[in-house]
Amino acid sequence: MSDTSKYHLPRGTSADGPYDLLVTPESAGWGYSGLRILTLRPGQAHALSTGDSEFLVLPLTGSCTVTTDARIFELEGRTGVFASVTDFAYLPPETEALISSAQGGLFALPSARTERSSLSARYGPKEDVPVELRGSGACSRQVNNYCLPATFDAEQLLVCEVLTPGGNWSSYPPHKHDEARQDVESELEEIYYFQVAGDGNGFGYLGVPPRERSRAWGRVYGTAERPIDVLAEVRSGDTVLIPHGWHGPSIAAPGYDLYYLNVMAGPGQDRAWLICDDPAHGWVRTTWESQDMDDRLPFEGLTQR
Incomplete structure (x- = not known):
């Protein structure tokens, strides 16, 4: 039985109060990761209490002022x-x-959510955000590494953006990060928030159906011990929750560039991001050596650092 309806949150279905999207550890049924999407009208303000969690304020469109007791x-x-x-x-x-x-x-x-609080409120300049090109050929994509272990200090939070040209696959080969295995894999809950370029008709897919099927779309799939089965057609404003299991690819339909924001957190105190490829598909990485990077990357205005 598919879990898609449980873990795929179409645009607007998880709105709450001032938020277009509200995902908390409680609503997701896990322990750490959360995401809110906030629309502000011109001149509007929103009061945020972080409580037991650390946050980023990350503009998707537009500019803002963030005021705390100590900093602006x-x-x-x-x-x-x-x-x-x-x-x-x-x-x-x-x-x-x-x-x-x-x-x-x-x-x-x-x-x-974190039990630690050793860091102060800080500004992250865009000039310091590493932009990385990954994969090659039809697996070429761009990753903006905002808040990862090597790019910006946080207690538990991991945040990046992935931009995939139309027709390409990202989050591939399928991989997972749901076990704590030293130097091999981290235990991380993950949120995907999507936008699709174009006129509003664009779409993509997240999730490869069960292995016994012949078609290949994107999918989240688990094991006999921890079953999960998610195959979602996603549009702008949609969100997919990944509590555990193999996940990928994310597929951008031809003609429609695909964006997603990744939010990850877990119980590990070393704040590592370690993934394990599905052994059935990990060999795909070896094919990239003989292919060129997609010449549509990086996206306009973005340079590799």
Whole structure:
């Protein structure tokens, strides 16, 4: 039986109060990862209490001011997720913040529950965000590494963006990160939040159906001990939750570039991001050596660092 209806959250179905999307550890049925998507009209402000979680304020479209008791951060933002990387703000647990926007915009608030609070509120300049090109050929994609172990300090939170040209596959080969195995794999819950470029008709897929089927779309699939089966057609504003299991690929339909924001967190105290490829498909990586990077990458305004 498919779990798609449980873990695929179509746009608007998980809206709550001021949020277009509200995913908390409680609503997801897990322990750490969260995500809120906030729309601010011109001149509007929103009060955020971080509670027991750390947050990023990450502009998707537009600019904003983030005000705390100790600091004020002016986030220049961007015109859209395919236009450039963005600057951002980090907010530790037990912080009261006001997010305001003179012109309005759309803002992602990824979060991670944590028992630690050793870091202060900080500004993340866009010039310091590493932009990485991964894969090659039809698996070429771009990754904007905002808040990963080697790029920005946090307690538990991991955040990046993946941009996939139309017709390409990302999150491939299928992989997982649901066991703590030293130097091999991390235990991380993951959230995918999608946007699709174009006129509003674009779509993509997340999830390869069960192995006994012959077709190949994207899928989240588990093991006999921890079963899960998710195959979702995704559109702008959709979200997919990955509590465990193999997941990938994410497939961009031809003609429609695909964006997703990845939010990850878990119980590990070393804040590592280690993945394990599905042995049935990991060999695909060896084919990339003989292929060229897609010449549509990097996206306009973005340069590899």
